[in-house]
Amino acid sequence: MNETKQLQQFKELLKRNKYKNTPERRLLFETMLRQSSPCSIQELIDLVKNSMNETTVYRNLETFEEIGAVTRVYSGWRYKLELSDMFRGHHHHMTCRNCGDVISFDEQPSLLAELHKIEQKHGFTMQSHSLELEGLCSNCC
Amino acid sequence: MNETKQLQQFKELLKRNKYKNTPERRLLFETMLRQSSPCSIQELIDLVKNSMNETTVYRNLETFEEIGAVTRVYSGWRYKLELSDMFRGHHHHMTCRNCGDVISFDEQPSLLAELHKIEQKHGFTMQSHSLELEGLCSNCC
DNA sequence: CGCTAATTGCAAGAAATTTGCAATTACAAG
DNA sequence: CTTGTAATTGCAAATTTCTTGCAATTAGCG
Ligand SMILES: [Mn+2]
Ligand SMILES: [Mn+2]
Ligand SMILES: [Zn+2]
Ligand SMILES: [Zn+2]
Numbered sequence: 001m002n003e004t005k006q007l008q009q010f011k012e013l014l015k016r017n018k019y020k021n022t023p024e025r026r027l028l029f030e031t032m033l034r035q036s037s038p039c040s041i042q043e044l045i046d047l048v049k050n051s052m053n054e055t056t057v058y059r060n061l062e063t064f065e066e067i068g069a070v071t072r073v074y075s076g077w078r079y080k081l082e083l084s085d086m087f088r089g090h091h092h093h094m095t096c097r098n099c100g101d102v103i104s105f106d107e108q109p110s111l112l113a114e115l116h117k118i119e120q121k122h123g124f125t126m127q128s129h130s131l132e133l134e135g136l137c138s139n140c141c
Numbered sequence: 142m143n144e145t146k147q148l149q150q151f152k153e154l155l156k157r158n159k160y161k162n163t164p165e166r167r168l169l170f171e172t173m174l175r176q177s178s179p180c181s182i183q184e185l186i187d188l189v190k191n192s193m194n195e196t197t198v199y200r201n202l203e204t205f206e207e208i209g210a211v212t213r214v215y216s217g218w219r220y221k222l223e224l225s226d227m228f229r230g231h232h233h234h235m236t237c238r239n240c241g242d243v244i245s246f247d248e249q250p251s252l253l254a255e256l257h258k259i260e261q262k263h264g265f266t267m268q269s270h271s272l273e274l275e276g277l278c279s280n281c282c
Numbered sequence: 283c284g285c286t287a288a289t290t291g292c293a294a295g296a297a298a299t300t301t302g303c304a305a306t307t308a309c310a311a312g
Numbered sequence: 313c314t315t316g317t318a319a320t321t322g323c324a325a326a327t328t329t330c331t332t333g334c335a336a337t338t339a340g341c342g
Contacts (some may be wrong), residue, residue, distance in 0.1 A: 020287095052290085107263075111255045114287060118249075122278075124237075124244070128276070131272050132270065134268055160320095162309090165320080200300095
């Protein structure tokens, strides 16, 4: 299945960065893999609370960030986390202010071209970027 | 001067939303007006700490958000706050990962056009959006 | 199979944010 | 310009979020 492939990739990522492949890390990763939209830390803590300690979640999320396995997504009040482009493919989000739905969308080359224009204009070297839209989804009109 | 005009606008905004025009709110607003890049809550608390209570800063920032006077900017670790488009004009940010500088840039019509394409493609009605770039500024190469 | 350094859980601590309440103040009605 | 009243403030306390220290456990290597 597909999940196995990403888990494999994750294990290699850990090894490459000299981190141990623990059951807690695998569980946290697989839990994140199962989510269809970014989660707050509290949500993640709740999702795994009977298999691992809150402190361990914090520490492992920090590790995940360090090795580039997760990305912060800034939607809503506090930031949320999701697996990085490496596991999810590069994309952005639209959040519906009415129903709260988060819709992911790919980045078209023409949008990326616009970002490159900005880079050039300011002599900036872009290493990453985030784009978040808020509004109303097609259901909420 | 220019500052007076924005302060005036701010006072009207408060009145329109039935909030009182207190010295604390004016000071907080004027302090934010003086900043050239987004501030964390803690930075704001420090900036006004001998004129108002920490709790009051929290409560007023919440009010400011409610009436649309401030915007959250998600650059770096935690979110920061700046005055909204209403006072600052619409713009986005590039943050330098080396020196930490935050550079603001305007949104070109061609970029906005790209966002409209996304809207149409997904039947989404965009009410606001944020775009943040991270990388290296022209000084940091 | 051991050895060893990394990881974990738990308890404690620090920092950030929220809440309750009495005292103060803005502001509008008279 | 006073006066009445609801909104706002400050302070203390509570809560929530996040971090740290340390002893016990465990992954991964030889
Ligand atoms: Mn993108
Ligand atoms: Mn914009
Ligand atoms: Zn919706
Ligand atoms: Zn720089």
